[in-house]
Amino acid sequence: MGNFAGWNPYNPGRSKMKKIVCFLPIIFISCISIYLETSSQILDLKGINEEIRLLNLSEIEETSFGYGFGAGFYEPNKALLRLRFTQQKFLSPDRVNRFYFQTGVIEGGANLLKSKIFGIYPIVGIGGTFQELLIKGKSYRNYVYPLIEGGVEFNLNLTREKPGIFTLYLRMEGIYKSGYFLDTPDYSDFIISNPSKGITFSFGLSMGYSAEN
């Protein structure tokens, strides 16, 4: 009988609703965290480099180094939910031409291990990306295009006490963005870029305050 305590045969949706209502307080008593990370990214820039080649200029390298930051909720043995911004700078070998890849995503995941010290989180996220290309002193910017990402994150919680939580993390993820053009504001000139896809490796730390004592 105990196994069926939450089951209502007259209203099966009610038990689901109950679970959702029970989950909401977990978010609000979770640790509020701020994230800071360094990351490197490998991005497919074929479309942009083809355009640069037409101008006889040095092409952009497809590997970059960047950083990210964000804020969100973090429950070490359960789940995380965060809003994160990143900026990657891709340079040409002579450092004259630059490509900036900026993203803002909301992402989350659940801890597979249910441990308060170590966590493995499959991560999924959705957001937007904004790109800027600087070539020959001219800036090409595009609209904000949608972006999806997915990967895995490893967390190590270094604090045993509460309410302060200090965590190191390592994340690997694939990203995919739609969108085809980098336009100048007056529409008189543009660069064709293919929908970018790539891989990001991030290492960061998060610090936060947990209201639960």
Added chain:
Amino acid sequence: MKDLKSILFLLITGCSVSLYKGDIPLLKDNIENIKAPYPDHPMIGLSFDAISRDKNAVIFASFQGGYTWEGGAEPYAPPDIYVAVETKFTYIQGSLNFGVLPFYSIRPYIYPYVGIGLGIFSSEAYGAYKTDITSVIYPYTRGGIQISFPFSKEILKGKKSEFAPSLNLSTGYQFSFERWLQGFYLTIGYSAFFPPEGIWGILLGGTLIILGGQK
């Protein structure tokens, strides 16, 4: 009434001097193109830090404002007519920061922290022929190390924060999205210890000031 007096006292004594070696790559080209000088020296300003500590956690709101100026003369017309040129940078920014105390027993408190915030940056560059005026709101993140020595035995014993001034030293690096005001900073002086609920009030007030300051 007593709390109000404490808050006023802390607003006066909670300030420190900040030095900011920021670089604004986006503006550098524009300023040099109109033949105005680019200020290379650190921006000097004030910082107000409201800190709260609860066991091993530290939350603090931090507000900074600063200014720098560079002037010179550029040739305007041949053979030797010069015109005065100048550039002014002004910024005001506020952030929410979290720190975790790695060692409970060590006094003063030494802790790493990370924070995110919002700022307004204004640049006025008067070149030989043209003027370039820019004003932006930028999000930023920062990370660093802070040392706080509160003038309160209760706080030093490990109890929750209450109203008290403290000596403060903070240093770190700021990243700014869109490459506005990015670089090293140092603040030294006083800061104010508040109860935790005071931090959220200060932060809300600061956000309203920053958002209200946009033209």
